[in-house]
Amino acid sequence: MYHIGRSICRTFFRLFFRWEIEGAGNIPVEGPVVICCNHINNLDPPLLGSSVSRKVHFMAKKELFSIPLLGRLLPSLGAYPISRGSGDRGALKKSLELLKEGRVLGIFPEGTRSKTGQLGKGHTGAAFITLRSDAVIVPGAITGPYRIFRRVKIVFGEPIDLTPYREKGINTESVEAAMEHTMNEIATLLSKSHSK
Template sequence: MFYNNVKNFVGFFLKILYKLEIYGEENIPKDNKRLIICGNHRSNLDPVFISLAFRRQVFWMAKKELFEFKPLGWFLTKLGAFPVDRHSNDIKAIKNSLKILKNENVLGIFPEGTRVKEIDYNMIKSGVALIAQKTNSEVLPIFIESEYKFFKPIRVYFRPSVAIESTKKYDNEELEKISQDIMRMVYGEETKWKLL
């Protein structure tokens, strides 16, 4: 209820300031099963507009620095977000991710880890593929295209979802390659490693 109330309130004003355009809605899985949203990251507004474009609640993995200011941390936690330390193997964040997905919810991740201007697939680590495989979750790649200027379009593209073979044994290097290929799907490029 809190999430939906905030979403409707914030969405009312943002849709006045920006023109939200949504493409590929047919690619969104129709059921309410566990799902990982995986997007590119250019602005702090990215999770807001993805959430506005998406029907279900998204539980966002967010950098821990956002939670250091207690009022903001409380607000984000109420919205279902949780912190991650981007500079270490954050076991607690992984456990939170697994719990969210095992409860048949939607997890939101920006695999690039920070806002980026240029694509660097070497930044992409194994996390997305690892979590998806452990929970047998589909991954929905999403691309946001915008300069975030008032009254200009914000285009959200839902790419076709992908599943990772849950019974196959992958080593960490292969999981990294799968995660990199998922980001290639986000950017609308051809996959490279052919492990999916």
């Protein structure tokens, strides 16, 4: 089901948007990966998932899983539920299990779509999950606008070396520093993408 959905999404983005992908080779072909990307539109998750050759797993708000049909479809598309606004231990456990299995997670650290298109502050959950695992973070940047026949581009940066943060131990300081590093990399990718 995931591969069928990805093929449909790829066709959609190719037909209706001037879809561009840059830096896909920066995503490791194996091993646990957390892709951290900015969030500007509801189409960001399928765009990100379609841009990567590996299966990408996403957290989705718990309410979506109670919608008939959609709730049954989401797990086959790599999504798993999270209760927003609270520390969801179940979602954390599921994330760590997936990374332990060598999977890829797609996370939007801002937590919600940017209404201005400007990059917001990143929540530390993505860094915490990554530091608790053996995963690397790959920063990503999406530039729109999502308008029919206008260019939509996604750029992936090089994996971030988290060794210095892991060596300090998993604490508030190291997690916040790793997240700040990640958001700075996303900001740099956005700046370069806008300048082209």
